[in-house]
Amino acid sequence: MNKVRIIEDGVTYFADGRYEARIKVLEVPRSLKFPDGFKVSCVLLDKNSKTVRLVLDNHQPFGYHIHTALPQNKNARLQVDVKNYAEAIRLFFREARKVANEEK
Amino acid sequence: MKKSNALKIKFRSLDQWEKELLNLPKSKKGYVQPKDVVIFDSLNSFRNFMTLQKLELLTIIASAKPKSVYELSKMLDRALGPVQNDCKGLEGLGFIILEQEKSGRKTIIPKLKFNYDRIIVELPDHHYELSFKAAA
Numbered sequence: 656m657n658k659v660r661i662i663e664d665g666v667t668y669f670a671d672g673r674y675e676a677r678i679k680v681l682e683v684p685r686s687l688k689f690p691d692g693f694k695v696s697c698v699l700l701d702k703n704s705k706t707v708r709l710v711l712d713n714h715q716p717f718g719y720h721i722h723t724a725l726p727q728n729k730n731a732r733l734q735v736d737v738k739n740y741a742e743a744i745r746l747f748f749r750e751a752r753k754v755a756n757e758e759k
Numbered sequence: 760m761k762k763s764n765a766l767k768i769k770f771r772s773l774d775q776w777e778k779e780l781l782n783l784p785k786s787k788k789g790y791v792q793p794k795d796v797v798i799f800d801s802l803n804s805f806r807n808f809m810t811l812q813k814l815e816l817l818t819i820i821a822s823a824k825p826k827s828v829y830e831l832s833k834m835l836d837r838a839l840g841p842v843q844n845d846c847k848g849l850e851g852l853g854f855i856i857l858e859q860e861k862s863g864r865k866t867i868i869p870k871l872k873f874n875y876d877r878i879i880v881e882l883p884d885h886h887y888e889l890s891f892k893a894a895a
Contacts, residue, residue: 665792667776669800672808672852676773678780682789702851741781748777 659683662693670755674708675700678747680740688715693740695719697747699754708754711735711747719743721750766854766875767796768805770883795873797853802883808852812837813845820855820869821876827866828857 662680669676677698685692699709706726713719717732724731737743771779792798799805816835825831832842846869849855853872860866 661789661791663780663790665776665790665798667771667773667798667800668808668852669773669804671804672799672848675852676776678776680780702848705851744777744780748773752773 668702673701673703674751674755675702676748676751678744680744689713691739695740695743697744697751699747699751709747709750711743711750713740713743721746723750764873764875765795765877765879766872768878768880769796769798770800770802770805770881771798772800795875805880808848810845812841813849816842816845817849817854817871817878821871824870826868828869831869 660682662682664679666675666677668674675698677696677700679696681694683689683692683694693713695711695713697709697711698707700706701708704726708725710722710725711719717734719737720732720734722729722731723733735743735746737746799808812835816831819825819831819834823834825834828843828846829839831846832839835842846855846857850857856870856872858868858870860868
């Protein structure tokens with residue numbers, strides 16, 4: 656049986672509670688869909704405007720990609736050249752900090 | 760004996776979380792955040808968010824169980840607008856829920872997210888250093 660294991664499913668509020676970073680990482684069987692064996696979803700929410708500001712996830716046919724034009728354009732995806740989920744998460748944190756710093 | 764429920768406030772900086780996440784697959788156990796835990800990146804963030812008014816508001820919701828946000832504002836002797844804003848803020852971070860009545864006037868009823876009677880703030884490990892030279 657193909658097992659799916661939850662690696663992380665958590666939320667942290669930062670910048671005085673204005674932003675919510677929500678990260679979910681699942682270990683899934685390696686496949687064409689998830690070649691590195693991880694399903695990742697990182698979401699940054701602005702609680703003031705109640706909008707999603709940043710999403711990084713990996714699914715077919717895009718692989719790891721980031722939605723950088725939120726909330727205006729949900730279909731704008733930027734494929735990111737990362738080797739594994741760890742690099743993707745690092746990138747998400749970097750971008751999330753940028754969003755929070757730019758809007759201080 | 761009545762069971763005592765607590766909502767826990769914990770802290771982890773984004774840096775710390777990032778490091779934890781990057782090391783996670785090595786450990787066998789994953790982490791699913793319990794529903795009774797709210798995590799802030801710092802004590803400052805929590806203090807700036809959880810104003811005295813919001814704490815007072817939570818206390819009234821827990822003890823007096825107001826039937827509407829309007830009633831809550833009357834109990835607090837505050838204007839409705841700022842009370843609504845505080846309610847929305849607390850709802851957004853999972854301290855309360857704003858439940859709409861299914862029939863009648865469809866009033867919004869503020870309720871605790873679950874039946875907690877305490878908020879436990881688990882302070883992060885800090886090394887406090889007071890410099891008397893600097894203070895002088």
